[in-house]
Amino acid sequence: MDLLSNLAGGFAQALTLTNLFYCFIGVTVGTFVGVLPGIGSMIAISLLLPLTFYLPPDAALVMLAGIYYGGEYGGSIASIMINLPGSASTAVTALDGYQMTKKGRAGQALFLTAIASFIGGSMGIVLLSIFSPLLADLSLRFGPADYFSVMVLGLIAATCITQGSILKSCGAVVVGVLLGTVGTDVNTGAQRFTFGNFNLYDGISIVIIAMGLFGLPEIIANIGKPQHGSINGKVRLRDMKPTRDDVRDSTGPVVRGGLLGSLLGALPATGPTIAAFLSYAVEKRVSRRPERFGTGTVEGVTGPEAANNAAAQTAFIPTLTLGIPGSATMALILGALMIHGIPPGPRLMTEHADLFWALVASFWIGNLLLLVLNIPMVGIWIRLLNIPYRFLFPAVVCLTCVGVYSLKLASFDVYLVLGVCLLGYAMRLLRIDAAPLLMGVILGPMIEEYFRRALLMSRGDLSVFLTEPISAGVILATILMVLWAAIKGRRLAEKLQ
Amino acid sequence: MADLPIKFLSRDSIAGLGIAIVGAGFSLASMRYGVGSLTTMGAGFFPFAVGVVTTLIGLAVFGNALRETGEAIERPELRSVLFVAASVVIFALMIDKAGMVPTILVCGTVCAIADRQNSVLQGALLSAGLAAGIWLVFVKLLGMPIPVLGEL
Numbered sequence: 001m002d003l004l005s006n007l008a009g010g011f012a013q014a015l016t017l018t019n020l021f022y023c024f025i026g027v028t029v030g031t032f033v034g035v036l037p038g039i040g041s042m043i044a045i046s047l048l049l050p051l052t053f054y055l056p057p058d059a060a061l062v063m064l065a066g067i068y069y070g071g072e073y074g075g076s077i078a079s080i081m082i083n084l085p086g087s088a089s090t091a092v093t094a095l096d097g098y099q100m101t102k103k104g105r106a107g108q109a110l111f112l113t114a115i116a117s118f119i120g121g122s123m124g125i126v127l128l129s130i131f132s133p134l135l136a137d138l139s140l141r142f143g144p145a146d147y148f149s150v151m152v153l154g155l156i157a158a159t160c161i162t163q164g165s166i167l168k169s170c171g172a173v174v175v176g177v178l179l180g181t182v183g184t185d186v187n188t189g190a191q192r193f194t195f196g197n198f199n200l201y202d203g204i205s206i207v208i209i210a211m212g213l214f215g216l217p218e219i220i221a222n223i224g225k226p227q228h229g230s231i232n233g234k235v236r237l238r239d240m241k242p243t244r245d246d247v248r249d250s251t252g253p254v255v256r257g258g259l260l261g262s263l264l265g266a267l268p269a270t271g272p273t274i275a276a277f278l279s280y281a282v283e284k285r286v287s288r289r290p291e292r293f294g295t296g297t298v299e300g301v302t303g304p305e306a307a308n309n310a311a312a313q314t315a316f317i318p319t320l321t322l323g324i325p326g327s328a329t330m331a332l333i334l335g336a337l338m339i340h341g342i343p344p345g346p347r348l349m350t351e352h353a354d355l356f357w358a359l360v361a362s363f364w365i366g367n368l369l370l371l372v373l374n375i376p377m378v379g380i381w382i383r384l385l386n387i388p389y390r391f392l393f394p395a396v397v398c399l400t401c402v403g404v405y406s407l408k409l410a411s412f413d414v415y416l417v418l419g420v421c422l423l424g425y426a427m428r429l430l431r432i433d434a435a436p437l438l439m440g441v442i443l444g445p446m447i448e449e450y451f452r453r454a455l456l457m458s459r460g461d462l463s464v465f466l467t468e469p470i471s472a473g474v475i476l477a478t479i480l481m482v483l484w485a486a487i488k489g490r491r492l493a494e495k496l497q
Numbered sequence: 498m499a500d501l502p503i504k505f506l507s508r509d510s511i512a513g514l515g516i517a518i519v520g521a522g523f524s525l526a527s528m529r530y531g532v533g534s535l536t537t538m539g540a541g542f543f544p545f546a547v548g549v550v551t552t553l554i555g556l557a558v559f560g561n562a563l564r565e566t567g568e569a570i571e572r573p574e575l576r577s578v579l580f581v582a583a584s585v586v587i588f589a590l591m592i593d594k595a596g597m598v599p600t601i602l603v604c605g606t607v608c609a610i611a612d613r614q615n616s617v618l619q620g621a622l623l624s625a626g627l628a629a630g631i632w633l634v635f636v637k638l639l640g641m642p643i644p645v646l647g648e649l
Contacts, residue, residue, distance in 0.1 A: 054639045097535045147642060153567070166557050169517035174551040178523045190530050190540035193523070216581060223577040223612050337562030390612040391623060397581060397608045398601050398627050401588040406641050414589035425578065429570050448543045472649040 003129060010357030014365055019358065021064050022055065025367045026063035030070020031373055034086045035078050039396065041087065041244030043218065045332050046210035047396070049339070050403040056339040062362040064336050068329055069312045069363070071254045072272060075304055076113045077381050081107060084445045089272035089308040090282045092300075099296030107239030108246060112298055113305045114374040116254045120306030121367045124265060124292065124313025129360050131266070136321040136349035144453035145464045147345075149474040151447045154324040156478050158439045160485040167434045172427070176440020177447065179204060186256050186445075187452060201413040204333040204420075208413060211400045211439050212420025213427075213434045218427055219393045235378055246298045252281050253303030258310045265311030266318060268326045272308035279307035313363060313408035320356060321349055323446070328435035330443045442495035507567025513559030520551025580611030597636070601628040625630035 009495040015021065033044040044067050052060035075086030080097035100109040153178075159169035164411070182193045183203030194200040242250075260282065261275040283303040284293045293300050303347050313403065316333075319322045323344035337344050342352055349356055374381075404417045424434055458464035509550050531539030584607040591600040605624030609615045615623075636639045 036568075051639060053635075054641070083627070165558070167554060167561065168509070168512055168516075171512070171551065171554045171558060174547055174554060175516060175519050176549060177547050178519065178544060181547075183525075185530075185540040188530075188540040192530055192540060193526060193546065216585075220574055220581050223574065223581075224614075236588045258556060289535040390609070390615050393612070394584075394605045394620065395627055396625055398588075398605050398624070398631065399583055400593075401585060402597070402601070402631055402635060402643075405588070405592055405637065406643065411589040412584060412595055414592070418585045418589075421585070422578075422582070423575070427514075428507055429573055430515065432512055444547075451543065452538055455538070457533055460534065462535065473552075 001132075004027045004202065005152075006353070007361060008128060008359045008360035009354065010359075011364075014056065014062065014361035018056070018059050019362060020365065022059040022063040023066050023362050023366050024369055025157070027070035027073075028068020028373065029369065030067040030072075031074035031077075031381060033067070034071035034074020034090075035384050036078075036387070037082075037086055039086045039218075039392065040214075040383055041068050041327050042332070043396065044071070044217045045336075045411055046207060046215060047399050048170070049207050049210070049404055050406050051153060052336065053246065053339070053406075057342060058336075058338060058358050060336060061333070061355065061359055064333055065101070065316070065359060065362070068333070069309065069366065070370055072312045073114065073117050073374050074310050074381065077110065077374070077378065078385060079384055080109045080113065080301075083386060085103035089276050089311075090305075091273075092276040092308075095294055096297050096300030099294065100298075100301065103296050105296065105435050108242045108298075110235060110303055110378050111240035111375060112242055112246060112250055112302050114371060114378075115311040116250065116257070116302035116305040117366055117374075119254050119451075120258040120261055120308070120310040121313050121363070121370075123306075123311035124262045125363045125367070126358065127262045127266070127310075127314055128317055128363070130358075132321045132356070133315060133349060136346050138233070138347035139322050140468075142470060143323065144450045144457065144466060145349070145468045146474065148447060148450040148454055149465055149471040149478070150322065150324055151443050151450065153474050153478045153481075154268050154318075154326070155436070155439060155447075156482060157326070157445055158328070158436045160481060164290055165431075166485055167484075168432045169432075172432050172434065172437040173440040176290060176437035178440075178443035179437075180441040180444030180446065196385065196410070199217070199408075199416075201411055204441070205404075205407055205413070205415065206332065206339075206442055207407060208404055208417045209438055210332055211404060211436055213424040215396060215400050216417070216421035216426050217424040217434075219396055220421075222389060223393060225389070234252070235382060237376060240375065240378075242298075249298050250302040252286075252298045254306040254458045255281070256282060256286075257303035257306035261307030261310030264307075265326075268318060269325045270311075271315055274306035274313040275307040275311040279303040302342045305380065312423040315351050316359075316363075319344070321346060322347070325439065325442070326468040327440045333441045335442050340481075386393035435489045469488050506569070507562050509567050510559050511570065513557070513562055515555070515559060517552045517555025520548045520553075524547075524548030524552065525576055576613075579613050581608060583609035584611075584644050592602035592643075594647050596644040597632060598628045598645055599647070601631060629633045 029044055033039045045064050052186055071087055075090035076093045078086035079090045079094035083094050083098040085091040085094050155173050159166050185192055186203050257279040260279050260348050262358050264270040264275040270465055283299045284290045315326050318326055319330045325334045334344050402415055404413045454464055527541035527544035530541035532541045532545050533539030584604045588604040602624045605627050606620040609620030609623055
């Protein structure tokens with residue numbers, strides 16, 4: 001069995017002391033920021049990205065990925081305890097999870113959530129290990145034109161998931177692509193949009209874009225906002241034991257949620273958030289007692305939790321095998337790969353197979369660690385919810401400055417992050433989603449490269465994107481997706497009126 | 498929300514104009530690098546083309562905004578913006594000369610008082626803890642070459 005020997009190799013690498021340590025750090029930080037409302041895994045990954053320059057690539061990736069899926073676990077704690085989702089994908093959990101807390105069943109809700117998350121996550125990992133090699137084989141047949149189309153699809157998909165105007169999100173994507181062209185052009189060596197400033201010759205680091213766009217504006221918007229009241233309820237281990245009914249009612253939802261999440265996570269444009277919402281809708285429909293949803297029923301908690309954690313794992317399939325991230329966070333992981341000198345794309349699976357399998361193995365280990373972190377130690381996390389935001393945000397600002405400065409020891413970069421922050425804050429006020437912009441910055445240079453290569457091979461004939469079968473199919477899918485989004489948007493607008 | 502007297506000032510119209518201006522600016526600037534043709538692309542070709550698309554999208558957002566009664570832009574949190582911006586500028590100004598610990602002390606304190614509930618003393622205490630933590634992780638553990646104390 002190829003798969004088993006690959007996995008065995010992966011475990012051997014993931015279980016080294018270094019990787020185990022950074023996996024632990026990653027999932028702990030992930031849970032930490034997941035619990036704290038107002039600081040998401042996105043901010044945490046961009047804060048820790050400069051730190052990983054000092055680590056070997058496998059340890060760096062293991063840690064950053066751990067922050068991402070750890071955040072999904074942590075986010076549900078805040079949802080259940082204070083009705084304030086730590087991340088968007090756990091918003092659904094708050095619907096019934098908080099009701100369970102009000103009924104005094106917080107312990108059971110937390111326990112079942114952790115177990116459902118673990119099962120969902122495991123299902124996602126199984127799919128990841130089976131399908132990634134197959135997809136990588138397929139993508140080896142991609143030519144430059146196919147890559148161009150697939151990446152454009154990825155970008156357009158990113159605009160379709162945003163709340164609010166799709167057109168404005170498209171605007172954000174293309175502005176991101178433009179910002180991505182700043183720096184030295186790899187083909188001609190020309191300095192584009194650098195204004196003679198040598199600090200810009202390497203382009204604008206994605207660390208600067210991510211921190212400036214997400215970290216700082218989020219902080220500015222949250223300062224001085226009234227906070228939730230403190231939590232007095234203590235959750236003891238013996239309060240967490242679920243009843244026999246809970247277990248019986250959860251089995252179906254967890255399995256369905258895990259399957260649904262695994263599928264949706266791997267597709268572009270859908271991710272943990274949509275997976276969780278859909279799972280909730282499915283459970284409500286198949287339930288014999290749909291009227292109980294929203295009043296603290298376990299199915300409404302365990303299904304979506306299995307779904308979002310499964311999706312968080314399978315989101316790595318397109319990112320690692322095709323080099324196409326499905327969300328802004330995945331784009332950041334892709335950026336981390338590039339920073340460590342590993343070109344993303346189908347060759348990652350063949351040329352860096354050890355890294356891939358070590359990462360997969362670390363997901364298993366990380367999910368096990370999360371189970372430990374979230375069941376016996378849940379009390380610590382709940383106490384964290386009482387830390388006032390006003391003590392936290394100066395730390396994030398200082399860490400942002402230090403992190404950005406550490407990139408090149410250039411104070412210019414610190415001014416640049418402030419500039420991006422002001423742009424990000426203006427976009428926030430104008431209700432333009434920032435996630436598509438980040439994806440544009442990261443994918444833009446690759447899109448340009450494939451565009452040029454495709455046209456070089458076709459001698460300037462644009463029809464190559466429609467005559468190559470894979471590319472044509474992808475473009476058709478893109479058009480269908482845009483139409484679907486447009487129609488759905490109109491229906492939503494009509495409903496609102 | 499009341500109707501805006503001037504639709505030009507609605508949230509979406511300003512967003513559209515902003516996007517269009519960025520696109521047009523990049524397109525114009527990229528002409529300097531040589532646009533070329535589809536067979537022989539210059540360094541300016543791709544940014545020029547994407548800039549044109551950006552401008553069109555921006556104008557479309559602007560046009561849509563004019564057709565409906567838009568919403569006004571919410572007021573920015575000026576106090577927060579100013580204090581956070583000031584703390585970042587202070588960091589950039591100090592870090593090369595003063596070294597890490599003094600820089601974080603000042604930067605963190607200025608940032609902390611962005612929230613009216615934080616006193617200067619609280620901010621300073623918080624920053625002292627931060628400086629120690631950051632020194633431990635960045636310099637001690639990861640060996641980052643940032644001087645702890647500059648020569649003043």
